Amino acid sequence: MVACATCSVRHRSLCGALSPDQLFRLNGIARHRHFVAGDVILREGETPDYFANVVSGAVKLSRTTVEGQHQILGLQFASDFLGRPFRSVFGYDAHAITAVHLCTFPRQPFEGLLREYPSFERRLFEQTLDELDAARDWAAVLTRTAARERLCLFLLSILQRFEASGCGHTITPTGAILELPVSRAEIASYLGLTIETISRQFTQLKVDGIISLPSPRELVVLDLHALKAAAGA
């Protein structure tokens, strides 16, 4: 058992709002789980027996359409919460796309804690409201923006997540170096574009001197300012 005191997401996740007392109780029910890339964490329609904070790694939330297409609905990184309290079924598939470390909480005692500590439940509620806003914003972005802007927004959001969690990247004077946790196909699915379009936009950004790609998964942001400008805001 890893103690919360040394937890890397201690202050940004759900746990950040807890009193020492509450944290102690939560720690008492926490169990750590590890997954490797490709593992199924939760399946759509299934009743998960636990909730979880993502401690490290990247998780994709996807849905398989009737035509058998994987549509990525969201990406979760360190400090994000996984699961739907008071709902029996989970609405999406959750896959590990990198090595993933979860801090899990069994359903029954976790919901018990929520009932016992209203401020805890409220915190989770507020987090859900924020996610709702983010989801609506994202929908708006997907309808308004061109492929280039979308990709730039995506890269910036990844970078922002990494900065918030203080890992997975290196800051440079004019930008940053980071490892992309997702494949081209996953980026494409998430952004509602095709792999070819993603690839073309990447090379265009290289030509424009905004990024460089030592390897497909290694992204060097040469000019963060230009990247933000290209994201359209």
Added chain:
Amino acid sequence: MVACATCSVRHRSLCGALSPDQLFRLNGIARHRHFVAGDVILREGETPDYFANVVSGAVKLSRTTVEGQHQILGLQFASDFLGRPFRSVFGYDAHAITAVHLCTFPRQPFEGLLREYPSFERRLFEQTLDELDAARDWAAVLTRTAARERLCLFLLSILQRFEASGCGHTITPTGAILELPVSRAEIASYLGLTIETISRQFTQLKVDGIISLPSPRELVVLDLHALKAAAGA
């Protein structure tokens, strides 16, 4: 004061999950408000002094981008909940797009009730989780689908809302007649398309014998089955 017992959204809204006791308390703080088309109900960044259930009419949630464009993020109809508990600012503009009847609850006492009745707060939480799922689904739809499918999905969602609230439409043997609560521009903004594209898709649906449009705001669904098929599901 209109009593909850006769309220048309009594059983479908938030109120549907309340005990008689809770409902009595909520009724005690409720105040009804009426708006005409075009009225501003809430403004982005503002701290609203009340929450509300939509009793009748249509409300649009929009955001004004830096370029001054109105982007419609959501539409709310009868039984939908307006406002964000435990959040000081409201994230969007809310406008009445038809005559709107709201059942409002002042902030302080409403949040007090939430604290007093955990089951009440939980109900609101669950509703928010559903909205989150819906928002993510919507984002997925906006990225995947063509203009025609999008419009059909939109029309079906309107019809579904009207059926749920039992008003604003007439059922026919093979379809329905309904009054569109929104302009072409509003449909376009919501669907991430242009008015011209909306107009063209409407005429195409007419040509295909799926709908007819006696006037721009009067929609006759001639073949509901075909409409659903055209929606891609």
Added chain:
DNA sequence: CGACAAGTTGATGAGCGTCAACACTCGTGG
């Protein structure tokens, strides 16, 4: 070395945005 997955690049076409002209309704005022 060969096989396979992942990514890149190219050619082509469809779909939708853009610009522009036109039709329809409604309210106002002579």
Added chain:
DNA sequence: CCACGAGTGTTGACGCTCATCAACTTGTCG
């Protein structure tokens, strides 16, 4: 009563963006 204008919706012509199909390159693992 008709004339006028503003607002809303429709239709047409054209170009750009991105999807599609296909070939090629690169990296990885047996």
